Amino acid sequence: MLIIRTAFKNIIGAGRATWLNIAVLSFVLVIMTAYNGILDGWIEQSRRDTMDWDTGWSQLWQPNYDKYDIFSLPDAHGKTPAQIDDLLKTGMAAPVLVIQASVYPQGRMMNIQLKGIDPEQHILKIPSLSLRSTGGETPVVIGKRMAATTRLKKGDRVMIRWRDRNGIFDAREVRVAAIFETTVGSADTGQMWIALDDLYAMTGMQDEATYIVMQRESLVNANVGGWHFKDNDFLQTDNRMLEQSSRAESLIIFAILLTLALLAVYDTQTLSIFRRQKEIGTYVALGMTPREVTGLFTIEGTTYSLFAAIFGTIWGSPLLYWFTKTGLPMPEAYGDVGMAVGKAMYPAYKLTTITTTILVVIVFSALVSYLPARKIAHQNMVWALKGKIN
């Protein structure tokens, strides 16, 4: 208790260096909280967007289908298993039929995936209602990226060509009924969405699907009728990998910032300990053991980080809160790299992340205070009293 009291007194009574340390440490804490908050917010948003636009909660794959192998597509279609008819009827599951096709905008040719989806589905945010039959024309919807590469605008007509179930080429003109905007590249780039019934008619693959997108409430969690169940974890693999590399980056930045801040603390601690040798000698003369003196200086150093946490909370909270309201605007360029990046990022602060950050700062500032203190407290006290240790 006495040691803690003395440490506090010394810190309060100390000069500018203390407050500089506290400021620097609090800066690191706030920057890291903001950075991690943006990271967490972004990851959360990517996961949500991926589910909303592309994967749903979970999926059932036709046994031949492999998302990562485009050559699996020609064989990857089959009748949806009867066991999930109820889910299909209640809209908790939506079949998607995928075939390879070519599109011919302005005489150029591009290979695409033509994806049949029920216009009435409400699992994915794809504006499938625009695919409702209007008689005569075949409506399709595409994303903004696809629209940009094909230079198609809403209402444009374009020729597409595909093989039916017997491998015979066929072609028809479709009309772009809507262009949607999404952060999820995999629902957009090289994709063209079409009504399931239209695709059945075009291919003769009546009631077939390549995969089935399911809501969480579907409660399916195992293979059904030979179709392979893919859980949310698997479907989020890309995001997870992205998350891991981002976390690694964040860790590196944290390490650099923390090292710089700790250098400042170490510097002041070392300096103050050498400046305060006489004081250390006095503590020992008054009856403190070297271990207690070490403890005193360690607590002093650690208190910097505690103060930094308090100080950082005071000036950082309004700022961090403000970010959650306004979001951080992202440059347009990010949108094209195919990652799920919105127009603005909304940070999500996690208690565990913040606590870990603070704990790491506290532990390390304790360490850089402990080392020089221990060194001097175990020196000859006579030298310390004379201020002769160097």
Add this chain to the structure above:
Amino acid sequence: MINVKQFKRTESKYIIRAEGLTKDYPVGEGHFRALSDINLTFSEGEFAGLVGPSGSGKTTLLNIIGSLDTPTSGSVAVLGREVSALTAKQSAFLRNRHIGFIFQSYNLLPVYTVYENVEFTLLLQKKNREERHKAVMEALDWVGLTEKKDARPAQLSGGESQRVAIARAMVKRPAIVLADEPSANLDAENSHHILQTMQQLNSELKTTFLFATHDEKVMQYLQRVISLRDGKIEKDTNS
């Protein structure tokens, strides 16, 4: 704080006994002998001083007695206990309970008030607030600084600072006070003042005082003068 393996005073005729005390400081390849075969004893209640020119070994001897330093060879017993045999905790306890230090440069803790500086030792002893208050106020009264109890060391004159240091050394009523050049930074009036104070405490509380000094003003108060030269006892008025 200090509670395990406490220092226990044992019965002894002498409060301090040094035998064959030698202290070498390493210098370059060889060493420098700061103390050479010192044999000394002090009884309870003495008001004695080590005198001699600068570099004669006074501070070194005082620090060894105070267990702040260790001899190269020989032994020191304080309150009947061999100092070299004490653990770090026991020697801290010895200093905390039984030895008061007074330094040439006062060594007050700058962030503490006068009151808190004097109180610090008692906090280490885990005395309760009441006991502390009573003892601190009494010690401040001894040195005539009751008025300044809330001042910080930076606001005090040299004489006042040294009186705070005396109060800090005396507040725990130690068996021994070791005072290293206590008057070196003081003018004549203040020197006499603090010495009279210490003399009075010596006679009232039977505290043993051991000075290190080369100040004539101090010497005139000493009941016993031990002259050191080049690390050897040149003369001891007691023998």
